[in-house]
Amino acid sequence: MDRLTQLQDTLDDLMTQMYATLSYINTKHPYGDFPSQPSQAPPSHPTAHPSSDQPLANGSPAPKTNGTVAADRDGDDKKETNGGHIPDAPEVFQETMRRLAQSLVLQEQKAEILINSLPGLGNSEAMQRERMRELEAELREVEQERRAAEGERERLVEMLGEVVVGSRRVR
Template sequence: MDRLTQLQDTLDDLLTQMYASLNYIQQKHPYGDFPDQPSQAEPPAPAPSTTKALTNGDAATAKAEPNGNVKVKEEKKEEDKKADKADGAPTHIPDQPDIFESTMREMARSLILQEQKAEILINSMPGIGHNEENQMARMSALMEELKQVEGERAKAEVDRQKMVDTLGEVIVSVQRVR
């Protein structure tokens, strides 16, 4: 794979990582605490009660397991599902602050490494650090070298064809001798 394609793939990966990082930050950031302001965080949800879930027949179904326990499966009503996705965005469920911070550090480290890969590829590109005249002279020299190598290849092709013809004649003469 050539360097330009590697650079393009690296930049595509970098942009994908950036998008994923921004998406994670948007969806998982913990709520900030501001002095003298009410908290934006949702209160912790109460533990589901099996008796309440069993009495509400249209919102839950109960299934008895072989070990005797009752497993409750919550089912959302159709209007609840529509309300959750009214604007098309998923609801915000924040991560714990320590988990969020460690994930942010990991994503930042990954972004820095990807950026460094791109920088290394850019610096290894031919022509970096050379002016236009030097690059044109180098291209002319390479074109002359290419013409010379192409001439050698054509000569080798002629020699190969001569050898194939000679070999064919030897094979035919060996068959006649028998």
């Protein structure tokens, strides 16, 4: 596989990892608490404010924040309606983020190594053209040597054939 194909594969892998990391962040981030703001966490989540399930002063149920949790009137089944966001515990989320970041950095370094190994980096166009002329001349020489070796091979096969035919007559 040539270096450009390797580089393309590495960049494809890097983009896939970036997308997966963003998807993880979007679906698994823990809920944050902001001072003087209602909690966005569902009442069953540990970061939810304990008062979010308490009825209002007039006896009506407390409103749900941003429609993230819908409850039956009886309070039986709570259903998440926020796109399936089930957060990881903060320490798990941070550890996973650290591992994902390390993976992204390693993949980027692979791409950088491949980029730096590409021929022509640091060479002017004139230098590259001169190198191509040298390689073409070397290729012509090698092709001449190959043709000479092919001629020698044919000559030796012919000689061997004569020896084999000559040895049959002697018997």
